[in-house]
Amino acid sequence: MRIYSRILGTGSYLPEKRLTNADLAAELAQQGVETSDDWIVDRTGIRARHFAADHQGSSDLATEAARQALAAAGISADDLDLIIVATSTPDMVFPSVATMVQxxxxxxxxxxxxxxxxxxxxxxxxxxxxxxxxSGSAKRALVIGSEVFSRILDFKDRTTCVLFGDGAGAVILEASERPGILATDLHADGKYKDILCVPGHVNRGAILGDPVLKMDGQAVFKLAVGVLEETARASLAKAHMTDADIDWLIPHQANIRIMQSTARKLKLGADKVVVTVDQHGNTSAASIPLALDTAVRDGRIQRGQTLMLEGVGGGFTWGSVLLCY
Known part of the structure; x- marks a missing residue:
């Protein structure tokens, strides 16, 4: 008898501070950086994003999303056997955000x-x-994506600082005999590390290198649209399913053009793609669970539907998860 990992509940959290493109453009203008709502929307599809308050770290956002997911699942934190947090913006070098959330x-x-x-x-x-x-190592797991990318942005670079936002999303997974995660597919290729990175690091109490995000947008776009189709088809093949079996595509919310291109390659209409990038911006590891929770709570995603989750990010890393919700 196969044991599946089934989503028991979802949750998310967005910081209180919300900036529209006009709000951000006004702030950037004070620093001599020109941009506009039309320019941002045309290139990215983003209309707004949320930024964490100075006192908030990734663990704070993650904890709020976790509480929502636990409530939706109808369990307590003491029922958990495992906590994993995906983040590139931890509160500290160590310990982990996951232990802080715990x-x-x-x-x-x-x-x-x-x-x-x-x-x-x-x-x-x-x-x-x-x-x-x-494997039987856990029966219930809390999985979170949480980011405060606003802390690593160069607000003099309009090609990157308009793209990102802060937030967190979470799911509770439970061992079940009913179908849940059907197939997964993961990849990485370190030769692309320079097209999306934060090249600074801490050395003896000082920051060496440049501690803000750097990105070659054209190179990222070209790579992303190819690997996202490939990984989605790989997960479908492992589950002996086809494009037509997908009820909802929930891609990493990076850029509307990348998302639309991937949907076309998978022969999916716009009505089958969950889009939150317009309101959240790119929240990195938080974007997929944020989008998932949004669509669950507004009723679009229903039990028994087949979801394709996929992401691509710096490293370069990419992958997909095909699941029955």
């Missing part, structure tokens, strides 16, 4: 650790949790 939820004992695969992080974390559930 403490803030008022529980202890179960393994808790972070996964760093940038915008593919949630896909990686979900795959790891699925493997641990299938």
């Amino acid at each position: 403490h803030k939820l008022g529980t202890a004992g179960c393994p808790a650790f972070d996964v760093q695969a940038v915008c593919s992080g949630f896909i990686y974390a979900l795959t790891i949790a699925d493997s641990m559930i299938q």
Whole structure:
């Protein structure tokens, strides 16, 4: 008898501070950087994003999303056997965000650790949790994507600072005899590290290199549209399914053009793609669980439907998860 990892509940959290493109353009203008709502929307599809308050870290956002997911699942933090947080913007070098979330939820004992695969992080974390559930190492897992990318942006570079936002999304996975995660597919290729990176690091109390995000947008776009189709088809093949079996595509919310291109390659209409990038911006590892929770709570996603989750991020990393919700 096969054991599946089934989503029991979802949750998300967005910081209170919301900036429309006009708001951001006004702030940037004070620094001599010119941009506009039309320019941002035309290139990205983004209309607004949320930024964390100075006192908020990834663990704070993650904890709020986790509480929502636990409530939706109808369980307590003490029922968890595993906590994984996907993030590229941890509160500290160490300990992990996951251990901080565990403490803030008022529980202890179960393994808790972070996964760093940038915008593919949630896909990686979900795959790891699925493997641990299938192996019997855990029965219930909390998987979170949480980011405060506003802390690593160069607000003098309008090609990158308009793209990103902060937020967190979470799911509770439970071992079940009913279908859940059907197939997963993960990849990475380090030769592309320079097209999307934060090249700074800490050395003896000082920051060496450049601690803000750098991106070659054209190179990222070209690579992303190819690998996203490939990984989606790989997961479908593993599950002996086809494009026509997908009820909802939930891609990493990076750029509307990338998302639309991937949907066309999979022969999916716009009405089958969950889009939140317009309101959230690119929230990196948080974007997929944020979009998932949004569509679950507004009623679009229903039990029994087939979902394709896929992401691509710095590293370069990419992957997909095909599941029955």
